[in-house]
Amino acid sequence: MVTLNRIYTRTGDGGLTRLANGEEVAKFDPRVEAYGAVDETNACLGLVRQHTGSETALDAILERIQNDLFDLGADLATPERGAPLGWTPLRITQGQVDRLEQELDGLNDVLEPLTSFVLPAGSAASAALHLARTVCRRAERATVFLAQIEGEAVSDPAVKYLNRLSDLLFVAARWTNDRGRADVLWKPGATR
Numbered sequence: 001m002v003t004l005n006r007i008y009t010r011t012g013d014g015g016l017t018r019l020a021n022g023e024e025v026a027k028f029d030p031r032v033e034a035y036g037a038v039d040e041t042n043a044c045l046g047l048v049r050q051h052t053g054s055e056t057a058l059d060a061i062l063e064r065i066q067n068d069l070f071d072l073g074a075d076l077a078t079p080e081r082g083a084p085l086g087w088t089p090l091r092i093t094q095g096q097v098d099r100l101e102q103e104l105d106g107l108n109d110v111l112e113p114l115t116s117f118v119l120p121a122g123s124a125a126s127a128a129l130h131l132a133r134t135v136c137r138r139a140e141r142a143t144v145f146l147a148q149i150e151g152e153a154v155s156d157p158a159v160k161y162l163n164r165l166s167d168l169l170f171v172a173a174r175w176t177n178d179r180g181r182a183d184v185l186w187k188p189g190a191t192r
Contacts, residue, residue: 020078021085030146034154035076037139041165042069044132051125051176058172061103065165068096075158076143081151092157097164104168111171112180118170121184122177129173136166 016024017032025032045066052059071090078089120130140162147154174180 020074020089021080021082023079023082030142030149031076031079031152034139034142034146035073037135037142038069038073038076038162041132041136041139042066042073044128044135045069048125048128048132051123051128058107058175061168061172065100065168068092068161071096072158072161075155076146080153091155092161094157094160097157097160100161100164100168104164104171107168107175108171110179111174112183114180116185116187118174119184119186120173122173122182125176126173126183129169129176133166133169133173136162136169140166 012027015027017027017029018024019031045062049059049062052062072092074090075092078085080089120127120134140159143154143159143162146152147159174183177183
């Protein structure tokens with residue numbers, strides 16, 4: 001259970017923030033960039049859900065993903081370096097990645113085949129999902145960058161989760177466009 005009694009701490013006034021292990025870092029630290037982009041992805045999904053309808057199978061998937069993204073943020077905000085943590089940190093698991101793959105396959109199985117690249121357009125839900133997909137790709141790039149820094153550790157499931165999630169969001173965008181039938185396709189060179 002998380003209890004937040006006070007929202008402001010004034011730590012950020014000087015450009016610093018604390019990681020979950022208590023370590024103080026700059027707000028532009030690559031680890032903060034990574035979990036910040038994950039948080040932005042989650043906020044985008046909140047907007048997506050305003051267009052998907054609370055009773056749809058997709059909305060249930062997105063709600064679960066939003067919870068997973070909080071898990072991922074906690075994972076990225078809790079580096080294991082220096083003194084032992086004294087608790088078991090929350091980490092993304094391969095099981096969460098596997099579930100994304102299953103849901104992605106389930107959505108993709110009913111789609112019309114692609115004949116061109118898809119423009120981020122169509123229904124409001126589809127456009128919002130495409131925005132979430134691009135923000136998710138940024139979160140993935142930030143997380144992969146963090147993993148390349150000497151002394152930093154990022155689990156394989158965390159990187160895989162973001163990679164699969166961006167794929168799922170692409171497929172979900174097509175799914176909301178009448179199962180791909182209402183996709184807006186790119187017409188190479190058509191506007192020259």
